[in-house]
Amino acid sequence: MPTELLGLTLEELRRLAGAWGEPAYRGQQLFHALYAERRFAFARMTNLSRSLRERLERDAGITLPAVQQRYTSADGTVRYLLRLADGRAIETVWMPEARRQTLCLSTQAGCAVDCHFCATAQLGLLRNLTAGEIAGQTLVVLADQPRQRPTTNIVLMGQGEPLLNYEATLKAVQLFADPKGMAIPLLKITLSTSGIVPGIRRLAAEKRRPKLAVSLNATTDAQRDALMPINCKYPLAELFDACRRYPLRARERLTFEYVLLGGVNDTAEDARRLVRLTRGLRAKVNLIPWNAVAALAYRAPTDDAVESFQQILRRGGRLAFIRRSRGQDVAAACGQLASLDSSAPPAT
Ligand code: SF4
Numbered sequence: 001m002p003t004e005l006l007g008l009t010l011e012e013l014r015r016l017a018g019a020w021g022e023p024a025y026r027g028q029q030l031f032h033a034l035y036a037e038r039r040f041a042f043a044r045m046t047n048l049s050r051s052l053r054e055r056l057e058r059d060a061g062i063t064l065p066a067v068q069q070r071y072t073s074a075d076g077t078v079r080y081l082l083r084l085a086d087g088r089a090i091e092t093v094w095m096p097e098a099r100r101q102t103l104c105l106s107t108q109a110g111c112a113v114d115c116h117f118c119a120t121a122q123l124g125l126l127r128n129l130t131a132g133e134i135a136g137q138t139l140v141v142l143a144d145q146p147r148q149r150p151t152t153n154i155v156l157m158g159q160g161e162p163l164l165n166y167e168a169t170l171k172a173v174q175l176f177a178d179p180k181g182m183a184i185p186l187l188k189i190t191l192s193t194s195g196i197v198p199g200i201r202r203l204a205a206e207k208r209r210p211k212l213a214v215s216l217n218a219t220t221d222a223q224r225d226a227l228m229p230i231n232c233k234y235p236l237a238e239l240f241d242a243c244r245r246y247p248l249r250a251r252e253r254l255t256f257e258y259v260l261l262g263g264v265n266d267t268a269e270d271a272r273r274l275v276r277l278t279r280g281l282r283a284k285v286n287l288i289p290w291n292a293v294a295a296l297a298y299r300a301p302t303d304d305a306v307e308s309f310q311q312i313l314r315r316g317g318r319l320a321f322i323r324r325s326r327g328q329d330v331a332a333a334c335g336q337l338a339s340l341d342s343s344a345p346p347a348t
Contacts, residue, residue: 007132108160163199
């Protein structure tokens with residue numbers, strides 16, 4: 001079996017080089033070629049010796065997800081349908097802006113968490129992604145996008161609950177942040193969770209961790225139990241206790257995402273409760289007006305309800321932003337990621 005290189009850290013590649021009788025720095029050159037220069041064919045890694053390239057051709061491989069389909073939105077957002085080596089499909093979203101680009105990555109194929117407003121939930125959990133498959137989404141999309149901005153942000157908010165695929169997700173974060181590779185600062189990487197409290201506590205203890213966002217979406221346990229059954233396991237009091245203990249770096253804030261569902265969680269009383277829940281936290285709230293998903297019976301909030309929700313938060317001293325979702329016309333917006341053929345084998 002050839003050794004799969006995608007997903008190996010710098011240290012692991014250095015060790016591999018050593019095991020092959022090469023100096024350890026060859027592993028670093030390989031890491032640089034793969035993650036910093038995005039050269040995926042060994043023949044193009046001309047910084048390596050010819051003999052090492054020949055050995056790599058024989059004994060190693062780089063298995064990137066394959067681009068099966070691109071759906072380009074009128075606003076420039078691209079939703080990628082990517083095919084993994086075992087035939088599973090996942091989705092990755094590319095969002096270009098004037099001075100930065102944001103990549104929304106999947107950490108699992110499908111998801112087991114079953115948030116009722118989310119299209120991905122309808123797939124169920126198909127499987128965890130490996131660190132290489134998570135990092136590979138970034139490499140493939142960056143290689144596919146010729147016009148790039150100076151800054152890349154990563155959000156782990158695509159298919160899946162990242163804290164239920166903890167090791168692979170954190171390993172991918174280390175790959176993104178390694179200064180000898182992609183060199184994406186940790187503060188430009190955001191992990192979004194539905195509220196897996198043991199995962200939040202574990203992340204809090206990591207020396208090198210991404211920023212944390214919590215997908216909140218409700219302000220009472222009864223309301224959140226109904227929208228996000230994970231709340232029955234980790235209710236609001238426990239979730240906010242973990243958030244209050246979460247260590248923040250200078251200028252870092254927690255993010256609370258709040259999908260506004262018309263007539264469900266968008267009232268003035270909800271907004272006032274949200275002010276109370278977030279009291280004393282260094283945090284911001286992103287308000288995300290619901291995006292229609294055909295199979296789900298929710299409706300978008302009115303513009304008035306969205307505005308007044310934000311005003312109540314702001315009057316309560318909270319930082320609150322309205323995030324109009326991007327890529328809605330290609331189903332790339334929050335809660336819409338669920339390729340219908342995610343479990344299908346590849347076309348042969
Ligand atoms: S919102 Fe996130 S955690 Fe919830 S079902 Fe969808 S993908 Fe899973």
